Amino acid sequence: MVRKVKPIWEALGKLDRRWVYLFVSLSILFPLLFPLNLPLTVTKHVKAVYDRIENLPDTSAVLIAFDFDPSSIPECLPMAISLCHHVMKSGKVLIVYTNFPETGPIAERVLEPLAAKFQREYGKHYVNLGFKPGNDVLLMALGSSWTTSFPKDFRGNSTQEMEIFSRFPSYRHLSFMVDVAHGATVDFYITIGLAQFGVPLAAGVTAVSIPQYEAFVQTGQLVGLLGGLKGAAEYEKLVGTKGKATRGMDAQSVAHLVIIFFIFLGNVSVVRNIILKNISAMRIKK
């Protein structure tokens, strides 16, 4: 019995989606195993964040808010690591806190090795305040004092006795802040931190949020923007490290090409079907 073979365009229109999953998986797997070292260009929004931190006086304090939870670690954690690396390496004071209860320990795991590497002293050069509920209301309170809202840091130490808070007693004393966020926390840093307290702000956001926050870069409300894994990889390049974000960029590029290819095939198949349908309708009319 001769098996009837479907025309290729008809077969493509009914392609089992599991083939797409397979090809996308392979397009990620191979570049991870055999890196292609594709070129990575640093965009101006990322460079602006780097330059702002780099050009701050050594006596400045920078806040990095770890506003993400484990579901956004792949995109946000590489950004947070690179930013903390940069602040500590350049000798500025680093304050870290989070609006997510489960992220305090993640921040601690980032800060400890970096502090050891750059010989930064806890409570003098950097601090991890951990989590406090309140979001925008908390931020308003931080405009008056760090130590009232955070009487103890993540490690349980009293913040009253820390040198860092005698030099920088409130949010208003910061020179710069970056919100590494997977959600809408950037909004209240814009509306309160920037608009009310006048602290310059940048954001590191998941790729999904890039279009939403690009508008704030255009208006000058955000100094710069790190977007998704690519933003993290760009910052890794600027600080001279090769972390997980850089490792994932080849896979990201190849997977994007595969997805574009499938979108193209799908559209060609749909357009072809529409044309054939119209032609047959015209023939029937005749």
Place this chain on the structure above:
Amino acid sequence: MIGTWVAAFFTLAIFSFLYRDNPIYRLAEHIFIGISTGYYIAVQWHSVVKPNVVDKVLLGDYLPLIPGVLGLLLLLRLIPKYQWIARYPIAIYIGVGAALNMIQYTQGFLIAQIQGTMLSPTSINNLLIILGTLTSLTYFFFALEHKHLSKVSKIGIGFLMLSFGAAYGTTVMGRLSLLISRFDFLLFEWLGGMF
């Protein structure tokens, strides 16, 4: 070591859904939901309720009892006979939230974003921003029938479609990043740790 194996098993169990629904996927899904719920209850208790209400009340500061009780009243929504009481804490929450946000959002979002579109039409980028904003806003103008504004609002739809396309593209990028991270884990932490 055990943690890595457990994580690898659950990653593969969730991936198995891509082939078809199966009992291993459902087992992983149910365990995930159960553990997350338990974990978040514990985290919320230790990070929010205990330090901000219980510990303070035990030290003689009774002011946190007010938000504590209001929070408990929200749970009355679960009892049909008393669910009306839950409207009071919700009303306070909405009232305070609206008052705070009204000023903040007007100052930080509305005025700043309007200022951002008041540009000199001397470059293509500026022209596109002005045109995109005006035509998109026209699409959302409902006081007049759209037949009077149809051509302008159609251009607005074009700009909206472009923004949806950008949002779709970055969403794909974000989801792929999550997948890359899982593959990275399986290859370098799980399999890499074995060999």
